[in-house]
Amino acid sequence: MSNGTNEKGRSRISDKELMxxxxxxxxxxxxxxxxxxxxxxxxxxxxxxxxxxxxxELIQETFLRxxxxxxxxxxxxxxxxxxxxxxxxxxxxxxRKRKLRRFLSLxxxxxxxxxxxxxxxxxxxxxxxxxLQKAIDALPExxxxxxxxCDIQRLPYQQIAEILRVPVxxxxxxxxxxxxxxxxxxxxxxEIYYELSRGIPQTISLY
Amino acid sequence: MNCRGVSRRLSxxxxxxxxxxxxxxxxxxxxxxxxxxxxxxxxxAIVTAARDLPSLTLTDxxxxxVVKAINSQQxxxxxxxxxxxxxxxxxxxxxxxxxxxxxxxxxxxxxxxxTYSGVQDSLMRQSxxxxxxxxxxxxxxxxxxxxxxxxxxxxxxxxxxxxxxxTLRIEEYVLPDYQKVKETVDHxx
Numbered sequence: 001m002s003n004g005t006n007e008k009g010r011s012r013i014s015d016k017e018l019m020x021x022x023x024x025x026x027x028x029x030x031x032x033x034x035x036x037x038x039x040x041x042x043x044x045x046x047x048x049x050x051x052x053x054x055x056x057e058l059i060q061e062t063f064l065r066x067x068x069x070x071x072x073x074x075x076x077x078x079x080x081x082x083x084x085x086x087x088x089x090x091x092x093x094x095x096r097k098r099k100l101r102r103f104l105s106l107x108x109x110x111x112x113x114x115x116x117x118x119x120x121x122x123x124x125x126x127x128x129x130x131x132l133q134k135a136i137d138a139l140p141e142x143x144x145x146x147x148x149x150c151d152i153q154r155l156p157y158q159q160i161a162e163i164l165r166v167p168v169x170x171x172x173x174x175x176x177x178x179x180x181x182x183x184x185x186x187x188x189x190x191e192i193y194y195e196l197s198r199g200i201p202q203t204i205s206l207y
Numbered sequence: 208m209n210c211r212g213v214s215r216r217l218s219x220x221x222x223x224x225x226x227x228x229x230x231x232x233x234x235x236x237x238x239x240x241x242x243x244x245x246x247x248x249x250x251x252a253i254v255t256a257a258r259d260l261p262s263l264t265l266t267d268x269x270x271x272x273v274v275k276a277i278n279s280q281q282x283x284x285x286x287x288x289x290x291x292x293x294x295x296x297x298x299x300x301x302x303x304x305x306x307x308x309x310x311x312x313x314x315x316x317x318x319x320x321x322t323y324s325g326v327q328d329s330l331m332r333q334s335x336x337x338x339x340x341x342x343x344x345x346x347x348x349x350x351x352x353x354x355x356x357x358x359x360x361x362x363x364x365x366x367x368x369x370x371x372x373x374t375l376r377i378e379e380y381v382l383p384d385y386q387k388v389k390e391t392v393d394h395x396x
Contacts, residue, residue, distance in 0.1 A: 030277075034270050039262065046263045056265060063273045064280065132256050150222070151257040157224060176218035183249045 015079035023070050034063055037080075040153065041087050047148050048091040050137045058094060062087045077162060080155075084163045088145065095141060135185040139178055146171055147178035208232045213243045217250050 013021075015036070021029035041062060046055035065086050073082050136144060149160045150171075157175075161168040208229075213236045219225050220233050237244050 031270060031274065034273055038265055038269055042263045042265055052263060055263070056269065059265075060269075060273050060276055064276055067277050068280075129256075129260050132253070133260060136257070147257070151254050152260060154258065157222070172219055172224070175222075176215065179218055179250050179253055180214075182253050183246070186253070187249075 016075050019070070019073055019075075019079050022067075023073070030067060033066070033079075037083055040080075041083070044084065044148060044153055045087050045091045047133075047136065047152065048088075048141070048145060049094050054094060058090045059087065061090055065090075078159065081159055081162045084149070084153075084155075085165075088163060092141070131186070132182075135182050138185065139181055143174050143178035143181060146174035147182075150175045151179075208236050210236075210240060210243055213237070213240070214246065217243075217247055220247070221250055221254055 015033075018029050018033055018036075022033060038059065041059045042052075042055055045058050045062075046052055049055050049058065062083070066083060069086075073079070136147065139147065145164065146160060149155050149163065150157070155163075157168050157171050161171045164171065213233050216225060216229065216233055220230065225233065237247060
């Protein structure tokens with residue numbers, strides 16, 4: 001595909017073809033790539049670092065790295081896998097920095113509890129989403145990332161394994177464990193489960 | 208299949224990632240196990256709720272900010288690249304000029320011979336390091352007496368010329384290049 005691909009053509013081509021254009025120096029194709037992935041990355045990185053402002057900075061840095069390292073991409077993997085991997089590395093780096101800052105400021109002595117998670121959100125009165133989001137935020141990073149990639153980004157197990165660079169079996173295990181942990185965290189709130197289970201025909205009555 | 212086996216496979220069951228045989232075994236267990244069935248319902252509820260979580264949205268002008276950041280980065284690279292290019296050219300020109308001068312004019316003369324008959328006490332105490340006068344190429348060193356016993360033995364090697372009148376002859380000294388003088392003298396001492 002030539003550099004003369006018009007806007008309409010760019011929006012139709014596959015991610016790999018788009019990357020070829022970017023590698024050949026087509027800047028408009030890069031803008032198309034940003035448009036395709038910006039929301040997905042925000043909903044991925046944003047839920048890992050749990051802070052929108054930081055997430056936007058990390059996504060900007062992700063796109064800068066994609067642009068700078070565009071020639072390091074090989075069609076062996078899906079473009080999305082490559083992009084998610086870069087974003088995840090940056091997000092993990094941010095989490096490590098936070099952990100260090102938290103350790104240095106001795107804030108690690110103040111552990112958050114599940115009660116606080118529910119208490120801060122004001123219970124189900126404010127709706128289900130904040131409570132579930134807080135429960136997801138409270139998951140350990142490995143489980144949270146696997147859960148987000150599977151249940152929010154809706155990626156297949158194989159791709160998640162490539163992004164996380166772990167075997168598929170490990171991915172399945174982490175997702176199963178994450179769901180079980182969320183179930184345990186939300187269990188004290190019967191009303192939440194009632195709300196969660198509404199509209200799911202195959203689900204039996206919980207209580 | 209027992210409850211534990213089913214519990215481990217509930218996620219894969221929801222994601223439709225079980226082989227037909229195992230899926231059927233799980234389904235058969237779920238038909239008569241109320242506890243596992245309830246657990247399945249809870250998992251499904253969580254998965255559905257997670258998929259329905261409201262999407263985060265970027266603040267306005269994100270694409271423009273990314274493009275601006277890339278352009279800014281490109282400009283910085285160009286400026287640095289130009290500087291690097293200029294410095295490389297300048298460095299190469301300097302090297303070529305230096306080489307030409309070296310071959311045309313020749314190296315700085317080292318054939319300066321002077322004799323001094325002795326070393327001052329203070330200098331001799333520092334004989335392992337550079338005496339002050341070596342730091343001043345213009346200093347004229349002439350002969351001066353060596354106090355008896357002032358020359359440390361370790362400072363005079365077999366290449367030095369120790370005259371009968373207790374004077375030490377240094378063949379090379381006072382050069383524009385301090386380091387060279389120091390090396391030469393250190394070697395001789």
